Amino acid sequence: MTFIELVWKMAKVNYRKYLFYFLCNSFVVMVFFMFSTVYFNEGIRNANEMDGESLSTILMIPSVALIVFTVFFIHYAHSVFIKRRKKEFGLFLMVGMSDKDISKVLLLENSAIALLSLGVGLLSGSIFSRLFFLLLMHVLEMESIAFELHITMFATTVGVFLIVFSIGVAKSILDIRREEVLTIFKEDRVTEKNKVRSPLLGGVGLLLVIGSINFQYYFFSNSDYDINDGLVLLVGLISLLSGLFFTISHFGSFLIQLARSRKSVYYNRMLFLANVEYKFKQVKGISLLLITMTMVTIFYTSMLLYFYASAEKLAEEQRIYDVSFAQTAMKNAISDDELKQLFNTDNHEIKEHVTLDVLDYFEQSPLGDYFNRYSFLSAEQFNQMYSKHVEVSPGEMIRLDNITPEYHDPYVDHENGEGKYSIALKEIKLTEKQSIIEPVFDQLNIYEVNFIIVHPDDYDRIAQKLEVYKSTIHVLNLSNWEKSGDAYVTWKEQLKKQNGIEGQDPLLSRLDYSTEEVLLEPQAKIEVYNSNRKAGGILFFMSSFLGALFFVSSFMVLYLNIFSSIDQERMTFHKLYKIGMTKKEIRKVLAKELRLLFFLAPLLGLGIAFSYVAIFAKDAGGIVDNPLFTVNFMIVAVFYFVLQIAYYLLAKHRFMKEIMGDQKS
Template structure:
């Protein structure tokens, strides 16, 4: 009997469940598709290095999924609370007819079970389709030509999704029992007669809080710009705390202040149903300022993760061509990170270069001169100072002119000549670009061993010295050969280009060696007293694409979940308050308000409720993205317009879709009063 009642209730109230059901379906879809990425058909076309990156990404997504399930569990409980509160009168009738609270809990149990099973099945089916799109997207990220395509269903991802959502629904069912056990008959029967109290805060207190919030947020923005992304900096931590407090104060004060300002504008305030709409909006913000704060911060995380995730991808891949001039580059170091002879290392690995590659071995020498002191005067911003305080700038690296010319010859470029008193300043490290530009514009010489050396042509040489997925040439001085005599050799690097009939086999063999060291899979070399650091050109591309794919997938995963959750909470809040305000809409009809006037009022309320937290989150995001962008340049390029446009489109589609769906549902609830 209870099973049948629950089934009929779900059918009868399906309109009320629509947003709830769709949110759960999308959540299951996203959860399954991202957790199934390691099982998709694209894996068959990946090389060993690419497979390692996807496996790492899958492990990270699995860990993040625990946090995602907590967020979605909270969303489900919040939504369930709304759905139960909407049906208080129905439960009151059940109690009047003699039904006990335990039996009412059984009905709720079956209703939750039905909704859960329907959304789980629908979400898994949709997720299986979306996972195929992700598979193609992954192939594009890694620049893989898929030789064959097959529709793959991940059993492990299905079981994980069922397990996680099963636990969530079990908690929801327990929550339902607790809620029902606290009901009192008088509250249930009179539920529709209870009208939400309109709360208007003290205007002076609200105005003070609003002004204070703007000051706090301004100071938080200032601190985060000073600290950058240094998570250990107290200024960064303070900016986070102040940002949260300032956001809460903003939503505490904004409604009452705006209410006062609009109330003074009689032509606007007394026009149509604006009196009613403004009071409704003000009351809702005053009642829900904490939840509005949380939603605003969730939207901030959404915009930030999506736009910076896409920006990191562009930055990592933007300079790969210039960063990979050779077929391969690598070094050999011992356990103390001291250089080991490359030729000796290759001999122990039984790898023969002769006849299979043209190569150049060059050394870097450490000169006991602080690059930090050299450039400190030109590091004008806090970010510049953080850069030159890195350990790498404690001394200065030098390269012999003869070996530098050997590197250029391997690239197919002509040699360069230096006068006895000339040097070349070489760097392709993007964060140092502005500092070095200022330096060479003012300084024409560098003092080395009490002798002034002119900077050749007064310019910075920005070419890559090795093949690497990121900037490899942070700061080097190209000097006459005799200037490095007696200096300590810090690094020895080999650059090579494969030649001859066996070039592909040689490349494959070297790739296997470098991959074993790169992915800690060097069990075959466990008795060696050295480690190889380096990569082939293909490995550099795979590293860059692998890292960008991981960042992008995690950003999209978290961004979508936060976006769905914040939009769904806003929708559920609006629909819950609509039910609490039904008596007011009845009163409006009695005094002659038309349906179109009421619908316009509803649209204004829903729009402002959705737009205001989004607007503040965009301001937060602008500051956050600007700070992150200063660090993206270290990867090759800043965050450009394209990621922001893509993020904006996603926000319009998903967030705008929820806004419209909420308006339609809100309108349908009030329209039902006409029937």
């Protein structure tokens, strides 16, 4: 009989084992490839709509989590498959096959499974990824971005899978070659020994978990340090997972040591504690995987709800007026009638339209080959916008820094003996009366944040005596800005076409630090609102995708763990039953073990997810100032645990039925 015939006969006899192993690997390949089609899509990565954090930063946590999932899931599926095959290998060794022959069998059958898994996984991933991609683009209203399939996606998926898969196969071959035939036959009846039982390592792991969370909280979005946020998340997450692994590995021993300090607790729960220690030796990798999956699912879904629920609130906070734009001598020209025709519809209308004329003067700096820019505003017009009335006399000025105080960087060109700011431009001299540091109107790219407010008479003198460039700031408030999206897009397109027809604008020609299109870009709440909704759409797609994936995966992982060793568990139950334990007592012990397995990892994942919510909430002022973060987190967490409880009850019922059989108490 040839090796191929031998492998084929084993596959036909044990087709369920092979089928489940094949499906697990195909599932991982499909999922990883589907994620790659989004992560490596150039259209999404370069989309103008993606404001704020880049896609790479947004997807850093799920990327690492998916790699961890891939490594552990493939490794665990392979371990279960080999464990259920070892008696066959032991039998082959007894009838005369060598270690080398067993290695050939393993290589042959695993190579076939790997190739089939890659083929089926990539094919199904290509089909389903297109469906998910089209759904994503529809949600984000980014249909212009094309679906892509290129070599990077295939190479990354194939490379990661083959590396992890090959390591697992190589480890199995080495284990088989090292073990004796008798050991292989007795393996399912020999308990695993914990080679290292150190509470100290558990403590180090716990400190590493706490330290990594604090590291990320302190350095993420911290403007005092020039550190990439993606790097902070990557380093912090790797440290966090490493610390969790050490902590989980020694949890059982720590629990027993703690219980021994109270003898009544220890002896009343000795069987349960011993089983817990044994279980945690077996499931430390699974527990880490479940913690990671729970953390990513709850965290990203919570952030999704926040982005959707607070998109309007964020737009209100980031924009003072509903629509703002600058009109120069030749660009962005539009009449009041044209504005009314655009924005006065059945859905919305203009409630307020205020204009503010700006005079820009450029003076050659005596300190270098550059120009000082002065933007003058009339106090009379400024008071139409400013909530607090200001008064200024001829020869006086008020400095306005149109920015929040936390971003204010004071800059003084000239100071007189009293420390007051003053300027002298030909026949015009102005002395500072006061300064205002607050956002009065929305910042436009064409202007700097510094303005000079003067008396109307001085404003007229500046217009007559100096070579200035006049422009106008328009601000509009609408009755229902949330529905102004279509009108705003139409208006922007009209301005863009009109600006392309006109010649070069005198003011814009002095501003060579940016393009004309960027300098003339309007600002609107609806644009910020749509941007936040689209960012939420990315999170919606990824959190829905990863949430469904991780919940199904947790089911598969727990299923593998619980039911792969069902025969051994059943034998243990019969032995305990024979020495006098009742069915009720055994059921109670098994129920405690299942509860620990089902809920300890999700609870730890829940706590870590909340820490990441607090980390990402820093940009919005923190979770204290934004209770919506906590509310959304609690909604998602409760929903997740309701599903987990339902799954636990179903698994418990089947597990008890498989273990107990028809035994009577």
